[in-house]
Amino acid sequence: MQKLNIAIPQDAVWILNKLNEGGHEAYIVGGCVRDSILGRMPQDWDITTSALPEETKTIFDHTFDTGIKHGTITVVLHHENYEVTTYRIDGEYADCRHPDEVSFTKKLNEDLLRRDFTMNAIAYHPKEGFRDPFHGQEDIAAGIIRGVGxxxxxxxxxxxxxxxxxxxxxxxxxxxxxxxxxxxxxxxxxxxxxxxxxxxxxxxxxxxxxxxxxxxxxxxxxxxxxxxxxxxxxxxxxxxxxxxxxxxxxxxxxxxxxxxxxxxxxxxxxxxxxxxxxxxxxxxxxxxxxxxxxx
Missing domain, CATH: 1.10.3090.10 (cca-adding enzyme, domain 2)
Known part of the structure; x- marks a missing residue:
């Protein structure tokens, strides 16, 4: 199994494990995975999960609603904020910027499909390794920016x-x-x-x-x-x-x-x-x- 070049913060690992213990899938995702593969220090550690926002809120003591309409809850741990977002499928984008509505899904691949570029559509779990249905790792290795889908x-x-x-x-x-x-x-x-x-x-x-x-x-x-x-x-x-x-x-x-x-x-x-x-x-x-x- 391929290893990340930068270790995931223990707090982020703890959040993943707590979601797993609650019976939910959970991965770090997006830019933090891309930057870790590139050997760059991620600025944020975003987490995607099969847990619904309400389920995420019951698992952690300190949370606040960042964008609950779009499935995002912020978990506060040791004075650091971690965005935890439910797997989702985006509806139409009437304003060419934000989806008019979203629907939640239990399938990670459907969530990754809505993302912008293959290099940002990679999920990772320390115990499972990479989930990379759109070959983002290959594009990173080749130095290519490619739209998802x-x-x-x-x-x-x-x-x-x-x-x-x-x-x-x-x-x-x-x-x-x-x-x-x-x-x-x-x-x-x-x-x-x-x-x-x-x-x-x-x-x-x-x-x-x-x-x-x-x-x-x-x-x-x-x-x-x-x-x-x-x-x-x-x-x-x-x-x-x-x-x-x-x-x-x-x-x-x-x-x-x-x-x-x-x-x-x-x-x-x-x-x-x-x-x-x-x-x-x-x-x-x-x-x-x-x-x-x-x-």
Whole structure:
């Protein structure tokens, strides 16, 4: 049985075991499994289980409802929060972001099918090993980002996944599977349904990502043009210089925004940043630095 590169925290193992003792399946799942396989330290340890939310709440002393409508309960243990979510099947996504309704299931594979990419659709239990019906481990080993099932459907369900796809490529240095890339390019207009706050969060992670050579995927796909046509034209015209400068720039959010926006019309920068819902402190610092650069 393959071993994870990073040990699961004992508290997370304890939660898995308590759910198992209650007669339920339980696994760590998603990004924490992916990062562990890659030898990266997970930020969160998410757990998926066959237990219904009400059953989860009866097993643990300290919980609170995070998103009980969607099956998520937060278990608090030693001042740490662990999200425990019931296996579920998502309904329609009318807003291209959240399912209108969910139904609970007892089948792990049905829960994994609703996830975005194969590398994020892997479950793991210390005693059972990996549950990986969509071959996510193989894609991680090959450095490929591949949509689970039909990638077009995954993007149409949640349009933010398109930005996440590009951001993961730049963070991990992975290539995007051709079918997934074609589906992304065909659905870029759906990004307009996503809130500016969520788009900004993904862009900021992208600006800070270590594989700057993957950043052009943002505008080559047509995705950036749907977010802001002026910025897209600016980065396309200055792509080579941008990549060189951003690779040399300290990993600082303000400085990276300045590099990205240095050829943006100076009189329109504040409007763009306000539209991205950037905090006022960062907005002022970026605007001042860009004004000095253009002086």
């Amino acid at each position: 039909g990638p077009a459907k995954r993007f149409q369900e949640d349009a933010l996944r398109m930005l996440r796809c590009v951001r993961f490529s730049a963070q991990l240095g992975f290539a995007i599977d051709p079918e997934t890339w074609a589906a992304l390019c065909a659905n870029t207009a759906l990004i307009q349904k996503i809130s500016a706050e969520r788009i900004r969060e993904e862009l900021q992670k992208l600006w800070l990502a270590p594989f700057a050579n993957k950043m052009p995927l943002l505008w080559e796909s047509g995705l950036l043009a749907q977010i802001d046509a002026t910025l897209s034209a600016s980065l396309i015209a200055n792509s080579q210089t941008l990549l060189e400068e951003i690779s040399l720039c300290p990993k600082d959010n303000i400085l990276r925004w300045c590099i990205v926006l240095q050829h943006y019309p100076i009189g329109e920068v504040k409007g763009f940043l306000k539209g991205m819902r950037l905090d006022n402190h960062s907005l002022k610092r970026i605007s001042l630095l860009l004004e000095e650069l253009s002086a």
